[in-house]
Amino acid sequence: MLLNHKEVQQASKARRHAFAPEFQRGLYEAIFRRRDIREFIPDPVPDEVLARVLVAWDFVVVRDLERRREVMRVFEEERRKNAERFAGQRKKKFLSLKLEGILDAPLNLIVTCEPDRFGPDVLGKVSIAEVEVYSTCLAVGNLWLAARAEGLGVGWVSILRNDALRRIFGIPRNIIPVAYLCIGYTESFPERPLLESAEWASRLPPRSLLHFDSWDGRSDDEGDALATAMQSSAIWRSIFTDEPA
């Protein structure tokens, strides 16, 4: 895309709030290098680091081993139920995946959501009831990326039951335990996500994910340029100028 002088000026005015390349890279590194970590080393997480990671929302910090053993029992029960959905090799593979670090991690964290905390004043709540749960997920996402930047592994344990978590931790009925996370340092962050390297799931090519102006709008010209850009490594050149830190 070649721009004339006026367009260049205009473009740089529009983009003046962009971060410096090394800051942009810090964010993209976190997004791309985030992994669902299941292997932890027992080193404690310093309060200073944990305090930076816990930037928002309601958290239950779980270090107590007795309660974590109870959670582990619920996980095993749910895991068996999940396994029943698969057969043969697929079932065997499922049962071979390590899907939690409940007891290995130095701490577990429950991120909760209290839908009525702010009363009826939450904007958009009448229209989209899930607004607060969605916001809680964004908080989990931030926490996960911050942890990655700190070199801390996080694994989201989704094979659990909210009623069991409420019972074990005395969480009131109106509070939703959105995420149960295992947090701690780890030997390594795998290059590829666990479920991809275990050949459990693969990624869809970006082209199939793009729709233009309507659900069946896949063939628009502007769209093709965007889809091409999404598959090109050239778009990352200005940010990833050398090897990762």
Place this chain on the structure above:
Amino acid sequence: MLLNHKEVQQASKARRHAFAPEFQRGLYEAIFRRRDIREFIPDPVPDEVLARVLVAWDFVVVRDLERRREVMRVFEEERRKNAERFAGQRKKKFLSLKLEGILDAPLNLIVTCEPDRFGPDVLGKVSIAEVEVYSTCLAVGNLWLAARAEGLGVGWVSILRNDALRRIFGIPRNIIPVAYLCIGYTESFPERPLLESAEWASRLPPRSLLHFDSWDGRSDDEGDALATAMQSSAIWRSIFTDEPA
């Protein structure tokens, strides 16, 4: 916290996956400077930038003005319904807030979720039905932070109805439109979130958000150290060494 030589060695081993300070800062800058943007300037978003921001999931890219006008009508309808929940000054304030940039932004984006895309093989789905919606929210969070790092404003319009979005964009019944976003360059990123500066909502102090080992576990010693760390600016000194870029 003073550590002996062996502990220091151990700590640095545990933390060896941490990012360099400027990369950590890039991420935290994005987390802290992300805003719900409602004011846009009409400059187009270059494909290269948009391609970096759209790192995952199913997106409908909406540039078509006719469809956006339809969305705007739905927004106005829902806004009136929401306003009925408030009275007097509160209602007046609600109606004065600008809560969308549907027509001003150069593009709108619908982030969707197809719960059955991967069949029954999504881990944890038996136990937690919302797994895929939660994952979609994480994708929205990544997109939002990436946009911030690119200097692009994003505003999440939550005052809409999914059935109306399905109708306008021909989205099938089994697809959930999780987020309707307005995206574009903006004159400024406000220092404080809009709803805070408009005195609509305020933040809760961090202490009230921490629970230890159970819902009513608020007074544990380790916890107090963590809560103190969360309120101390000292924890940011190693990362924010000077003024933002």
